[in-house]
Amino acid sequence: MSFIKTAVITVALSAGLLASGLAQAHPKLLSSTPAEGAEGAAPAKIELHFSENLITKFSGAKLMMTGMPGMADHAPMPVLAKVSGSDDPKTMVITPKAPLATGTYQVQWRAVSSDTHPITGSVKFKVK
Structure with missing residues (x-):
C-alpha cells in the first residue's frame, strides 16, 4: 500500500473517530426524580440525571405549573425555584422556593456539557 493511500485512510479513520466522539458528548437526560409522568406527593427537590458532566453556568431549568384543579384553561405559570448543580457533576437540582401545590x-431544562452544544428538553409530573 502506498504512503499516500495509507495517510488518506488514517486521516479518514481519525476524522470518523473524532466525529463519533463529539456526537457522544451531547448530554442526554438519563432519568429524573420525579420520573416523567409520575404522580405523587410534592417533591422537595427535582433532580435531573444526565449522561455527561454539566457546565452549570450554561445549564439551567425553569419550573412551570401547567395545570391545577378547577383551572384547566390557565396559561403555564412560573414557579420560583433555585437551580443548582450537585455533588455529582452530571446532576441538576431544582429546588422550589415553596412547597408545590396540587x-x-x-421542568423545561437546558443542559450544556464539554462540547458546549446546548440540549433542551422537559419533564412533566403531577402532584396529588
Missing part, C-alpha cells in the same frame, strides 16, 4: 408541572 397540580401538574413541567
